[in-house]
Amino acid sequence: MDFLQAAMDVSLCRAVSVTPAGRSRMPLSIRGGRIGSSLAARAYRLDLHDHLLFPGLINAHDHLHVNTVPPLEGRAPFPNSYAWIAAFRAHFEEPAVVAALRVPKALRLRHGALKNLLAGTTCVAHHDPWHPALDEPDFPVGVLRDYGWSYALGWSDYGPPARSSFAATPADRPWLIHLAEGTDAIAQAELAELDRLGCLAANSVLVHGVGLREQDIDRVIERGAAVVWCPTSNRKLLGRSLDPRRLCAAGRLALGSDSRLSGARDLLDEMRGVLARGELRAGQLLGLVTSQAARILRLPSGGSLAPGAPADLVIVEDRGGDERCGLVGIERSEIRAVVRHGVPRIADPDFAEWFDVAGMEAVPVTLDGRPKLLARPLADAALVALEPGLELAVAHRARDLAMEAGQW
Numbered sequence: 001m002d003f004l005q006a007a008m009d010v011s012l013c014r015a016v017s018v019t020p021a022g023r024s025r026m027p028l029s030i031r032g033g034r035i036g037s038s039l040a041a042r043a044y045r046l047d048l049h050d051h052l053l054f055p056g057l058i059n060a061h062d063h064l065h066v067n068t069v070p071p072l073e074g075r076a077p078f079p080n081s082y083a084w085i086a087a088f089r090a091h092f093e094e095p096a097v098v099a100a101l102r103v104p105k106a107l108r109l110r111h112g113a114l115k116n117l118l119a120g121t122t123c124v125a126h127h128d129p130w131h132p133a134l135d136e137p138d139f140p141v142g143v144l145r146d147y148g149w150s151y152a153l154g155w156s157d158y159g160p161p162a163r164s165s166f167a168a169t170p171a172d173r174p175w176l177i178h179l180a181e182g183t184d185a186i187a188q189a190e191l192a193e194l195d196r197l198g199c200l201a202a203n204s205v206l207v208h209g210v211g212l213r214e215q216d217i218d219r220v221i222e223r224g225a226a227v228v229w230c231p232t233s234n235r236k237l238l239g240r241s242l243d244p245r246r247l248c249a250a251g252r253l254a255l256g257s258d259s260r261l262s263g264a265r266d267l268l269d270e271m272r273g274v275l276a277r278g279e280l281r282a283g284q285l286l287g288l289v290t291s292q293a294a295r296i297l298r299l300p301s302g303g304s305l306a307p308g309a310p311a312d313l314v315i316v317e318d319r320g321g322d323e324r325c326g327l328v329g330i331e332r333s334e335i336r337a338v339v340r341h342g343v344p345r346i347a348d349p350d351f352a353e354w355f356d357v358a359g360m361e362a363v364p365v366t367l368d369g370r371p372k373l374l375a376r377p378l379a380d381a382a383l384v385a386l387e388p389g390l391e392l393a394v395a396h397r398a399r400d401l402a403m404e405a406g407q408w
Contacts, residue, residue: 008357009040010342015048015315017305018323019055020287028053030311033341037307044357048315051336052326054286055303056122056312058293059267060228061207061256064112064126064143068386069100069261077239080182081208082154084237084262103386106133111386112259113140114378118367118390119266119332121289122312122340123302125228125256127151127176127207129159138377140345142312144297148175153190166199174297175203176228180211183238187211191219200225205296207256210234210242217246226252226296229288231279232270233263244274248284254293255285271328282324311342333368333389345375364393 010030017024029036029043072091078084091097109131116124123142126134127149134143148169151159159165162177169175179194180187188211194200202224209227212220220227227247234241247253255271257264264270271285280288290303301309315337316326337347343358344351349371355362363379365372368389384390 009036009043010311010354011039011043011045012048012053013045015051015053016318016323017053018286018326019303019305020283020291023323028305028313030342033343034311035305035307035309044354046354050318052316052318052323053305054120054314054316054327055290055305055309056314056338056340057120057267057289058254058297058299058303059116059121059124059257059289060205060254060293060297061127061230061258062112062116062124062263063128063259063261064116064124065105065108065128065131067112067115067260068103068108069259070094070096071236071261076237078182078237079184080154080187080211081152081178081237082182082186085155105131107382107386109133110140110383113143114383114387114390115260115266116141116257117338117340117345117378118387119268120314120327120335120338121267122310122338123299125176125297127178140378141340142310144174144299146173147297148173150175150177152178152181153193154186162194162199163197166197166201166204169203171201171203172298173203174205175199175201176205176207178208179206180216181208181234181238182211183240184211188213188216191216195219203298205254208234208242209247210238210240212242220247221250221252224252226254228254228256228296230256230258230263230270232273233258237262244279248280248288251292251295253288254296255288266332268327268330268332272330275329282322282328285328286324311339313337313339315339315347331368333370333372343375344373345378347373349373366391366393 012028017028029039072088075087117140125144148165150162150165153162166175180190200223204225207228229244231241244253257267257270267289274280294302316335337344337351343360344354361376362373363376365374384392
């Protein structure tokens with residue numbers, strides 16, 4: 001079947017659905033790959049007693065193609081991202097970096113997407129030029145489309161110029177730029193420069209924002225713009241991050257993992273760190289990676305379990321306590337299932353029947369030592385080999401190697 005085509009109607013029963021708007025014990029219907037408004041009479045019924053259902057997460061900032069590139073160690077903190085970029089140029093000559101970049105870009109993009117999917121992310125904002133691999137029907141996650149972007153004000157060598165790119169972006173579509181990624185005067189001056197260029201508006205999405213001062217945050221909120229917060233990357237490269245509270249309270253903040261070149265392993269890792277440092281509460285974090293991210297990135301049906309939304313779900317065990325902490329604060333291997341367009345993509349082995357009735361072959365794997373089932377289109381040996389902690393089960397790996405050698 002088509003990778004994105006749900007084969008049947010599904011009824012998820014006795015679970016608690018959790019979103020930033022609240023909770024519900026009503027059965028969740030999946031019809032044609034979307035959340036249904038009513039239960040189908042002949043739906044496949046899945047009893048999920050003692051489980052929680054969350055919308056698929058939205059990663060508001062990543063560079064999907066560089067998640068296998070080794071980071072630059074031991075040189076931080078940098079005053080701004082331009083100093084980091086300059087230092088990294090020499091790093092490109094390191095044998096491990098050269099080897100990582102020899103992997104075809106299409107495969108590296110798929111790996112970055114798989115990395116996200118394994119942690120419950122079903123949509124990503126990829127801050128780089130479009131690539132045909134992103135259009136493949138079996139691409140592991142949804143990717144933000146129909147947006148404008150520039151890389152950064154101070155690095156004109158890469159990406160479209162800010163002023164012309166912003167002017168070409170419709171007002172109802174997001175426009176993305178790295179901004180104020182630093183702690184020095186250069187970073188602090190960037191918001192005013194962006195405004196002078198006429199590029200600060202309600203659809204402006206400013207990635208990082210570490211150098212924003214209080215008056216700058218006032219201006220961002222007044223213009224209806226937004227910031228994507230990447231705290232792990234900021235701390236690793238710059239030594240600190242921004243205070244997220246005012247932007248979060250104003251609904252002008254989303255969360256991004258950035259790539260592993262500088263950032264967290266994934267969004268779950270990012271959220272655990274924020275929670276441990278006490279910077280935001282679990283409910284606030286859930287909003288940053290679902291409904292708030294969807295609003296900022298102009299994804300009208302994203303981050304939701306409302307009828308008509310794509311059936312992109314994360315299923316976890318209900319362990320009691322604050323239900324929002326059932327997802328915020330856990331490890332990726334603790335997720336019971338990640339569902340995209342109504343079909344499981346990775347899940348615990350006891351979800352095997354759901355794979356079967358959906359017509360999706362499931363391949364046994366281990367994720368961080370735990371047994372899982374992975375949808376066959378994602379179980380390519382070359383792809384799996386790029387992700388630390390993910391391994392094909394021995395029998396399937398042997399079969400794949402035999403097929404590659406023409407012996408099967």
